[in-house]
Amino acid sequence: MLTETQSILFQTIPVAILITIGIYNLSYSKLKLKELFILFSILSAGLLISGFYFLPFMLVSVIFTFIYLYLIQKSNPAILLTFPLSYILATICCNLLSVVFIHFLSIDTKTLQHHISYFSPYTISCIFVYYLLTYAIGIFIKKWIFHENVSFSNGSIGIIFTNLIVCCVLLVTVVLAGAKIGYPNESIVFTCVFIFIFFLMSVVISYQTLKANQNTILAQEQLKQYEKLKEYTANLEQVYNSLRSFKHDYVNIMASISSYLDEKRYDDLYNYFHTNIVPLQQDLIENADTLNQLMHIKQLEIKSLLSYKMIYAMENNISIVIDIPDDIEHINMNSVDFIRLLGIYLDNAIEAALEADTPKVNLHLANMDTYVALLISNSFVDKNLPISKMSELYSTTKGSKHGIGLYNADTILRNYKNVFHETYIENDLFFQHLQITN
DSSP states (O other), X not given: XXXXXXXXXXXXXXXXXXXXXXXXXXXXXXXXXXXXXXXXXXXXXXXXXXXXXXXXXXXXXXXXXXXXXHHHTTXXXXXXXXXXXXXXXXXXXXXXXXXXXXXXXXXXXXXXXXXXHHHHHHHHHHHHHXXXXXXXXXXXXXXXXXXXXXXXXXXXXXXXXXXXXXXXXXXXXXXXXXXXXXXXXXXXXXXXXXXXXXXXXHHHHHHHHHHHHHHHHHHHHHHHHHHHHHHHHHHHHHHHHHHHHHHHHHHHHHHHHHHHHHTTOHHHHHHHXXXXXXXXXXXXXXXXXXXXXXXXXXXXXXXXXXXXXXXXXXXXXXXXXXXXXXXXXXXXXXXXXXXXXXHHHHHHHHHHHHHSSSOEEEEEEEEOSSEEEEEEEEEOOOOOOOGGGTTSTTOOSSOTTOSOHHHHHHHHHTTOTTEEEEEEXXXXXXXXXXXXXX
């Protein structure tokens, strides 16, 4: 027979183990061994102090646990959901197994909790079953939720988190009140399962709402791309009109040359030709050669976006170099996502280049057999913003209402495990480098 002190000790430590196991198995990004040990220590200390001295201290322990999880996984706030979810699953699992033990061993709850011969196999069974349960649910979360490229916003995480906390409070109330009043374990288990079903239904509703919201956002992005395509078409018309204008001016140029020849003013003709005709010819040749590189891209929407951005850069007197040595038949990403990335990187490159003394933007796109390489570089003015901070929301040197583009790009890239990305500075140029595995 366990004493009261031994009973508290033997009941709190397994609970800390169960919740630690649950957080580990349910987390999308795994915690390190050291982080798990610290987490277990925080939970154990909170449970022991609450059990021996002051029950409301449990709230302090819960707050410390949330703070610690946030500190070790700042980039992944969804990990905060694993703590209350782990508690809910642990409560249901332990109560279900207690019913099984009580029924098959013909004992009561007090005997199960205070006799080590019963409590030990019960605890081992709880840990084993709970590990398998959370491991299976963890695989489901990784494969069927994150695999579908569903990016959870802070708002949606907040809704699910609030829902979990409400369910946890209900569970704690049911378990404590049931134990004090003397409800049978079967009744407590039934209530716990009912609360869990309520939680699942609310999560499904939240998930479907999130998916519908994402589809709306996707439709809006496609509409934006359509508008950009219209802009590109209008820009091409402008280029065509410029060519027509040049064709018209060509007649006047020839007439002026003819006048110099008729009057035999050869020295004046030489100066006129090299001052006015040669630079115009050189600009036309360079621009035509640059844009001809885009013929290697076979996806119309990508070609259209690149043409529009490059023409815009040329009109703003930015030196453009485009290098596309291979035919690009296919890029292994959702076309809308890739266009969004390309648009963000090019907009940033053009905007940064315009601030430099010598504005330049270079684009390299090549098919490397196993992957497609994209390299965008640009001149820039160094404003001492660390590269590691550039992808954070609202991190910018441009003032308010900026700093969203690179954050959105980073959010998109998290959904593609086949894409390698790096940002770096070399030879006074700012580089965005992507490798997209086929």
